[in-house]
Amino acid sequence: MHAKGKFYTLLIAICLLSYVWIAYSFDNQDGQGLWQGCLSKQFLHIPCPSCGTTRSLISIIKGNFFSALQINPLGYVAAIALAIVPIWILYDLITLKNSLFNTCSIALKLVKQKCIYIPLTLLIISNWIWNIIKYT
Numbered sequence: 733m734h735a736k737g738k739f740y741t742l743l744i745a746i747c748l749l750s751y752v753w754i755a756y757s758f759d760n761q762d763g764q765g766l767w768q769g770c771l772s773k774q775f776l777h778i779p780c781p782s783c784g785t786t787r788s789l790i791s792i793i794k795g796n797f798f799s800a801l802q803i804n805p806l807g808y809v810a811a812i813a814l815a816i817v818p819i820w821i822l823y824d825l826i827t828l829k830n831s832l833f834n835t836c837s838i839a840l841k842l843v844k845q846k847c848i849y850i851p852l853t854l855l856i857i858s859n860w861i862w863n864i865i866k867y868t
Contacts, residue, residue, distance in 0.1 A: 736833045740821060743832075747818050750810070757786045758793070779867045781860035782806050789814075805859060 733741070772780040788807020791800035800807050820832045842848050 736830055739833050739836070740824070743817055743821060747814060747821075750814055754786065754789055754793075758790055773867065779860075779863040781856050781863060783863045783867065785810055804863065 770780050770783045772778055773783055782804065784804035785806045788800040788803040788805075789811055791797070791803060792807055792811050817832070824830060824832050843852065
């Protein structure tokens with residue numbers, strides 16, 4: 733399988749697993765389910781930058797948009813990606829194009845530029861600090 737095929741297969745798998753995880757977590761928010769949360773938070777007692785993303789997604793689904801933002805802004809990034817990526821994959825499959833692959837390739841090249849990756853890194857670090865302050 734070529735790189736483009738692996739890329740699309742991986743994205744489909746990630747989307748499907750994400751939907752299953754969200755559905756599972758939606759019904760198990762009491763903490764009594766199979767998974768108890770972030771490994772970093774459980775073992776190191778330090779939340780990771782993405783801690784709360786699932787809860788944020790669930791808040792978005794329930795229409796609690798401000799709450800979702802407070803829990804973790806990355807929930808919005810995940811929600812947008814989980815809404816757009818499957819439609820984009822379907823579009824590429826129907827039209828026999830590779831527009832998602834090409835767009836991601838361009839985005840990766842852009843992210844490698846200092847003027848992009850430094851602000852993005854600072855945003856992730858800021859989100860991590862927010863999580864640490866919030867959860868400790």
